Amino acid sequence: MNVVIITGGSRGIGASTALECVRRGFGVILTYNSQSTKADEIVNQIYGAGGKAVALKLDVGDTSSFLAFRSDVEKCLDTVWNTKQLAGLVNNAGYGLFNLIESVTEEQFDGLMNVHLKGPFFLTQKLLPLMKEGSSIVNLTSATTRVAFSGVAPYAAFKGGLNVLTRYMAKEFGERRIRVNAVSPGAIRTELGGGLNDEFETLLASQTALGRVGEPEEVAKVIVGLLTEDNGWINAQTIEVAGGFNI
DSSP states (O other): OOEEEETTTTSHHHHHHHHHHHHTTOEEEEEESSOHHHHHHHHHHHHHTTOOEEEEEOOTTOGGGHHHHHHHHHHHHHHHHSOSOEEEEEEOOOOOOOOOGGGOOHHHHHHHHIIIIIHHHHHHHHHGGGEEEEEEEEEEOOGGGTSOOTTOHHHHHHHHHHHHHHHHHHHHHGGGTOEEEEEEEOSBSSSGGGOOOHHHHHHHHHTBTTSSOBOHHHHHHHHHHHHSGGGTTOOSOEEEESSSBTO
């Protein structure tokens, strides 16, 4: 069976992606940082649907833990799926922060950088030996890299860096036929940054051509499509999934 890793898979887009992966026949290793109960709930849902999944703890902002995490992944691949290789990696884990540039602290800046750029860089590096030829990597970025919102400059800057990194990964991993793409969600109904209140949702919907905010499942279907051979000739791209946001 083809097995994929989804970081931040306990809720939101990550959880929806894990469930969609199972519908498409993948085994899933999902990671969580603090939401162990929610991660277990997703694993139970997957088993209830006839699939297989494992939840592993991982702090994407702590690169010193990545070698131990890879060891845990290798054990899971062997014992649960009787394989040694991964078919996909979804770098999804992240968090939001609203703060104007004039008041962003160095600690806040470094925290966002570690999770949204440094973490995906070095986690992918450490897992690369486990990625089989012809596998797929999907990096989650953001429509805020295209549309500027006051208060999210560091977050958007690092997501923009991840867009660039996506192209370089695709270039360097191409010899092994590993495809690398980015998915850039717009306004989606998740808990990121504290979630959406009614007023903010109405504002975002008014700026979207389709007149509403998106659902995590709608992003998940695009992510999983990129993991499959259905989209095997899409590479080095950033695909915005935003319903026509600020066009």
